[in-house]
Amino acid sequence: MNHISSKLISAAAGRRDDYQVPIALAEAGLLASHVTDVYMPDALVPVLRQLGARGSRLLRRHSPQLRSRLVHPSARLVVLKAIASLIPSLKNRLMGDQDPISWTALAQARRHHAGLLLYAGYAYRAFTAESHSARRRGLIQYHPHIRDSAAILRADAKRHPFIRTALEQLRHDEQDYTNSPELEIADLVICNSTFTAATCRSLGIEGSKLLVIPYGIDPIPPSGATPNELIPKDSSVCQFLFVGSGIQRKGLHHLLLAWKQAGLKHSRLTIVSRWIDPEIRSAIDPGEGVRWLDSVNNQQLDRLYQQSDVFVMPSLIEGFGYVYLEAMARGCFCIGTANTGLPDVATPGSSAVVPAGDLEQLADALQVTEQRRHEGEFDRAAIASAGAARNWCDFRANVVSAVQSYLMT
Template sequence: MTPRPAAFAIPGDIATPTGGYRYERRLLEGLRDQGRDVLHLQFGGSFPDPTPADMADAVAQLMALPPERAVILDGFVSATMDPAALARMPGPSVAMVHHPLALESGLDDTRRDRLDRLERENLALISHVLVPSPHTRRIVTEQYGVPAARVTVARPGTDRPTGPRVPADPPLILSVGIQHPRKGHDVLLQALTRLRDFAWTAVIAGDCYDADHGRHLDALLLSLGLGGRVRLTGRVSAAELDRLYSTASVFALATRYEGYGLVFDEALSYGLPIVSCATGAVPDTVPPEAGLLTQPDDPDAFADALARLLTDRAACDRLANAAAAAGLGLPTWADTAATAGAVLDALPGG
């Protein structure tokens, strides 16, 4: 059977260094590797708050598609498109929902309610929904009313490390995530102040996605007096990220919410014990034998978990071994594309 042709509508720069963009970039590549004809529709970068011009352009691109070509809509698009336009689309549609937008941190009540209402209305019009985790699937079905038969989990793939781990001395605590309030880097910094008497260094690697929060982190790092032991690197190259994972002893992300969290799979693939928070999809993503999870926004508990791994070598080794074993069983990006491809081929009207 010839794979069904498709289009993937993604706003802004597909090379943006976030987990969501990386997932969609790799999914697009994987679908094309199947021999599938997949167009990349680049929408304006103003989504999820589209300007009138960007909305008009997005609608025009979608209406120009032939009915046999299915379209995957990035979650920023599927949540905030004009519902009347979605209802008129010529072919079937698939929403790629990393997590519903109303669950984002830092929203005021008015904006949260508007995003919630609009995404609910749009999901009722979508042919199928792809999600990265069972957690997001539960939210979409139980809270947003999408029938379970119209939701498929396409777990992100993972690239296997090519070299051995060479842990640094003193131990390196690595955190990877964009500089955004949801990632909880401020909580990690506060936790690290409680560990001054232990030997460690720390790196927080990730693009400055929120400029105001980036300035807040810089000021917090300075005020806490951690500048000599903690580096906020901003965006790093793939080669540098590989080096950081390979030399780290612990992976730590004090996140306030994750719809999935690609970095946890990366940490598992490198055999790193994980300290994070019991929120969102994290408990589903981090095996209990491979990580320690605290409640969000609790620097004391986060510091205690880190201290345990820094001082109890046997416990750290047990978690590291479990992480490495879990990493070997993670799906590849070809597996992710196979799941999404099967959804596309099963859509009506092919």
């Protein structure tokens, strides 16, 4: 039997999930240490705030809910980055953050006699370097397993031969051998969507240790933005919105093809994407009524959500799809696929779920949604309430309940 600890180590690089997992553990008195790459000390926060825009980027690597004394930046990662900067020929071998953070998490677990609750990709070394009986191990599986993901994306590429560059990235992703052992060794696997959990079960991972805990969202404050109308006012037009990377995984090519097929007469589509796969952009002419925005700030994005009637993102592969909650919480009806977290948070009045990759059903959903909007069937307040009901506080409480049941007893 695994050694039962009174506290846990969490680990991930960056600002993963707004630090909600370590915050949850800290609130419950269960966090020994959160291991990451960069985190701002509490004492520097007032200084960074005074710097305004110059300090805002660094402030993203801090949360007032997670005191810096509970965060342990990986010294291994700092050393490796320093070596890589001095010896450029070693850069490709040394710049990955996963192994250094994983080794540091194990060192912290040994120091604190703690269990582990690590994000996928940051668990392999810590999980495999000692016997299974040494400590309890939890995994945050925030993305679907690559085996099912690859099968879905390859099948889609066969149907749409202009998708070529994306397959190169897929071949690279398939070289990661660490996720399956992480899943097998873990005593608890927390997934953020039923779809992600299904990709784990298809590998033979025990369903009894798989838990689905969908993400939450912070309360949406009243918009104080000056009305800068990004979308021209026209009450007769149904405004559709897509926000995300313009890549195969997000299903942008499906949306463009379905939009043209649907032939909507009283609708407009705004696409917000910092980067769009040139193969998708050049291969598909979606026809009339499509506008492209390559960059918007947070205030402008909030305004776009408020001015749009329908948010649509027909992803082929999605660990969750946080933008669905962002859109719902602002009153947008959502169209998404079964290969996302939308089915886990949707209500009948707030969203429509279609099969991933099914252009006919997606086009039908666009047409039906346009008609529903013009018949006044959308209740923005009810949709916003459904989105707001999925909050971070409940997410954290569910994480704590899971680790107490699986890792602490």
